[in-house]
Amino acid sequence: MVLVACGTRPQQPAAHPDWSYNSVVYEMNVRQYTPEGTLAEAARHLPRLQEMxxxxxxxxxxxxxxxxxxxxxxxxxxxxxxxxxVNPEFGTLEDFDRFVADAHRLGLRVILDWVANHTSPDARWIEERPADWYVRDSLGNTIVQYDWTDIAKLDYGNADMRAAMAAAMRFWLNRGIDGFRCDMACEVPIDFWQQTLPALRKEYPGIYLLAEGEAPALHDGAFDASYAWELHHLLNDIAQGRKSAADLRAYVARDSAAMPREAFRLMFTSNHDENSWAGTEFERMGDAARVMALLTFTLPNGQPLVYTGQEMGFDHRFEFFEKDPVPAWEHNGFTDFYTALIRLRHENPALAAGERGGQAAYPLGERTPDGLMLFSRTAGGNEVTVAANLSAEEVAFDLPFEGSRREFFTGKEYTGGTRTVLPAWQWLVFAQDRR
Structure with a gap:
């Protein structure tokens, strides 16, 4: 078994697809998306996602x-x-191909969740391939990790297994997908990603690659984006009163220093793991859920993620191993909120991920009140200023700009230098284009 650490500093970050810098990722849980739980029925919702x-x-x-x-x-x-x-529960390969084709007709990209660390203990590879494709104990049994008793870990010391893994990825790229989200990316030796992913980029230009992991080395010629797990847990802590806006500013500085300038950082208030095992964003964040979502769309280097049901404020922990579908999809205030967040990101180059986006500046400096996260990002003549009250108390401050500006969400006009009071967990966003 070969183990290569994910912790070294990157040297050659991957080149990103041009379309990806201001993009928003939506995680679709097919099993729970509709009562039928099929790709064919899920595809009926693609126009709704495109409209958002x-x-x-x-x-x-x-x-x-x-x-x-x-x-x-x-x-x-x-x-x-x-x-x-394709899992028969979800349909057929033909259903999958139609899903991808429908998405592409709407201008949407499709990426597949890729699980390279392990298979099931009765996988086709276990039955058909040599025993040394898997990590085994002294008795010859496959091994499990954590409490994952339903898996068998693959052995990346085997060159034939590596080649088969890359070939399986090509199988789906040949069907027209636009990239992968790679599960538990740091459990797989980094040299596999660094050898395989650049080769795939050459064969399939413009693919997008997301790593579940946040080691800087994942960006060393391999992935476009990595998970901002530390940020996610920090946002939970702030919402629960254990951390503050000052801790968030410290995180932004620390993460920006640790990661290459080109790195995209996937930011989220929920995903399939958090929803099912840690609780919905409303359980974890309460009244702060919306302002935390705003931050995932506006913080430096970020690429935002929306999980199934968040766009309608669905406050429910999905069962992970059973059928537990969304009862009904309905347009509501959360739909409008997420649609506005996506528009904010699309319209403002300053909010781009990676090297194209602006870094954080703090106009009030040491005069920033406790509880207030106030920052500006600037790129290409475009400036976005965010004032977010990250506390359960109201906060007062002077607007840090000259002249007048319209607040993005309400359209209300504000005059710079004016004393302003933000209620608990509320925000203001000002977008200014000087191009």
């Missing part, structure tokens, strides 16, 4: 799920038995 402004649809794993050691009735999406097939 979503750019990228990330499909959670669509592959067949193992039966041996299966958890629950339907099993974990991440216990894959065949890398080159």
């Amino acid at each position: 402004g979503v750019d990228v649809v990330w499909l959670m794993p669509v592959y067949p799920i193992g039966v041996k050691e299966r958890k629950g009735t339907l099993g974990s999406y991440y216990a894959i038995s065949d890398y080159e097939a």
Whole structure:
């Protein structure tokens, strides 16, 4: 078994697709998306996502799920038995192809969840390939990690297995997908990603690659984006009164120093893990849920993620191993809120991820009141100023600009230098274009 740390400093960040800098990613949980739980029915919602402004649809794993050691009735999406097939629960390969074609007609990109660390313990590879494709104990048994008793860990010391993994990725790229979200990317040796992903980029120009992990080395010629896990947990802590706006400013400085300037950082208030195991954003963040979502769309280096149901404020923990669908999709205030957030990001180059976006400046400096996260980002003559009250008390401050500006969400005009009071967990956003 080969282990290569994910912790070294990157030297050659990957070149990003031009379309990705101001993009918004939407995670689709196909099983729970509709009562039918199929790709065909989920595809009916693509026009709605396009109308919201979503750019990228990330499909959670669509592959067949193992039966041996299966958890629950339907099993974990991440216990894959065949890398080159579609789970019959979701439909057929033809249904998948139609989903991708429908998305592309609407201008949406599709990325697939890719689970390279492990398979199910009864996967096709275990039955058909040599035993040394898997990590085994002294008795010859495959091994599990954490409490994942429904998986078998692959051995990246085997060159043939590596080649087969890359070939399986090509199988889906040949069907027209636009990239991958790679599950548990740091559990896979970094040299596999650094060898495989640049080769795939040459064969399939413009693909987008997202790593579940936040080691800087993931950006060393490999991934476009990595998870901002530390930020996510910090936002939870701020909402629960354990951390403050000052801690967020410190995080922004620390993360910007640790990561290459080109790195995209996936920012979120929910995803499939957090929703099912830690609770909805409303359970974890309460009244702060909206302002925290705003930050994921506006903080430096960020690429925002919206998870299934967030766009209608669906306050429900999805079952992970059972059928538990969204009861009904309805347009409401949360839909308008997320649509506005996406428009804010699309319209303002300062909010781009990576090297094209602006870094954070703090106009009030040491005069910034406790509880207030006030920052500006500037790029190409475009400036966005965000004032977010990250506390349960109102906060007063002077608007840090000259002249008058319209607040993005309300359209109300504000005069610079005016004393302003923000209620608990509320915000103001000003976008100024001087181009």
